[in-house]
Amino acid sequence: MSTLPPLAARLRGVASSPVRDLLALLERPNVLSFAGGLPAPELFDLDGLREAYARVLAGPGARLALQYAPTEGNLELRTRVAERLTRRGLPTEPGDLLITTGSQQALTLVTTALLDPGAVVAVEEPTYLAALQSFQLAGARLVTVPGDEQGVDPDALADVVARHRPALFYTVPTFANPTGRTLPASRRAAVARIASAGGVRVVEDDPYGELRYRGAPVLPLASTSDDVFYLGSFSKIGAPGLRLGWVRSPADARPALVVAKQAADLHTSTIDQAAAAAYFGVADLDGHVARLQDAYRERRDAMIAALPGTLPPGSRWTDPDGGMFVWVRLPDGFDAASLLPTALAHDVAFVPGAPFYAGEPDRATLRLSFTTNTPDEIREGMRRLGAALGVHAAATT
Ligand SMILES: Cc1ncc(COP(=O)(O)O)c(C=O)c1O
Incomplete structure (x- = not known):
């Protein structure tokens, strides 16, 4: 045998x-x-989502909404997301965005597009568990950047960059998982400066940014540098079962992300994207x-x-x-x-x-x-x- x-x-x-x-x-x-x-x-928002799905399935585009679709994602949805990001201080065009199957997939795609086995990835300590899994699956070597009550310490990042030359720095700067901490604006600018001087790609994971209960919003790290991959999600402001996320990426990496997504799942669910686009249009988000x-x-x-x-x-x-x-x-x-x-x-x-x-x-x-x-x-x-x-x-x- x-x-x-x-x-x-x-x-x-x-x-x-x-x-x-x-x-x-x-x-x-x-x-x-x-x-x-x-x-x-x-x-x-069960009523709003029910209405959005009904609109799509009863409307003239119903059959198209059940068909295969482009990998980059539904243009109307990308337009709505781009508008929302722009309003939050991150100027974004629909073409900057790739719709993903949850922002978790955006993380996998960025990992696939950027990391060769053995690549060094710098992460805040502690950080989001499934990001660690994603980097480990890619065969990356993880190095940690310590922080304090305000999040990652830029001096410690500079030290890690000088010593380990990471390809990528992954961070959840706003209401982090697991700590709940938020990186102040001055540190965001410092992180972007250190990363760009050291030739390090930054991945800003931001599924929680809109869930603010106190204080003034802090601009996304991505607003300080064109080199940042910004990951967003419908899971916490909409519903996670829709599995809808997005990545706003630097232009040079976009074709690689699209190829990685084609290999992963061709495209994110057409009907769910269409319903989310309709939801953005009809509901009071x-x-x-x-x-x-x-x-x-x-x-x-x-x-x-x-x-x-x-x-x-x-x-x-x-x-x-x-x-x-x-x-x-x-x-x-x-x-x-x-x-x-x-x-x-x-x-x-x-x-x-x-x-x-x-x-x-x-x-x-x-x-x-x-x-x-x-x-x-x-x-x-x-x-x-x-x-x-x-x-x-x-x-x-
Ligand atoms: C930091 C972080 N990134 C990504 C995700 C994944 O979210 P999504 O449902 O968009 O895949 C989560 C989910 O809990 C998270 O905490």
Whole structure:
């Protein structure tokens, strides 16, 4: 009997996302979960989306909306997205954009287009887990850039650029996953300067930028340099099930991105793009985003107010201006992963912080998402977490 060849070597060492694995565990009723980075389903604009799909399927373009379509994406949708980005301070033409199957695919395409095996990728520490998976799958070598409460430290980036000559720097500068931090404008300018002087491509991942609950917007990093790949998404302001994202890319890389997308899936779902384009046209998207902001602001406030009575003395946490996440650092000696079974026994869940680190993890960290629970549920969940931490503290001391 002949043996079958092994699986591709590039998959070795790339672990399944513990967040997605955890989501499977949380199917159990009664668990109050702060684990997933999901938008609140009760806030989806079901009526608006239903109308948008109906318009497309009842209109003269219905058959075209069910046909194969150009790889670059629906022109009307690209026009709407370009207008919205321009209004947010990032001047964009429809031709600058490629529509992708979620912004996750934009990340994969940029990775495919830019990285040869062994290429060096610089990432903030900690950072978005599925970006780490994408770079690891491409055979990249990851180097980490430390930061502080304001996000990545430009001096540390300059040091990493000088020492490692990365091909690419990946960053989530606005309401980051997992920390919730936002990079101030002055640091954005410094990052763009350092990257362009060092010949480093920058990927700015911005799925959360429109979910601001406090303070004035900060311009995207991409507005400071033409060399930045800017990734956007419909998942957090619309609905993630549509799987619609986009990449605004430097002109020289666009043909390579299109080829990479052709090889991946030919094009993003024609009907979903057409419905999203119709939605931009018929719905009050600004009003919808304002409703999301109001609801999420209340939920963030409920969580931030409950944390001092939930966490052991000496804990620290971020108080994000937007997005979905609060990043917690428990006192020295705590291990969030070993706390998780106790938390689950108390019917409450979070994500341990360790998997978000490309380098040496800080095991006392964890991520809490405040979006999918009401303020009352958040208070109850925090009570359970507090109880779990009490049990944990008693069991280990
Ligand atoms: C930083 C970051 N980038 C990209 C994504 C993927 O989003 P999408 O649904 O657009 O693929 C997420 C999703 O949680 C995210 O947190």
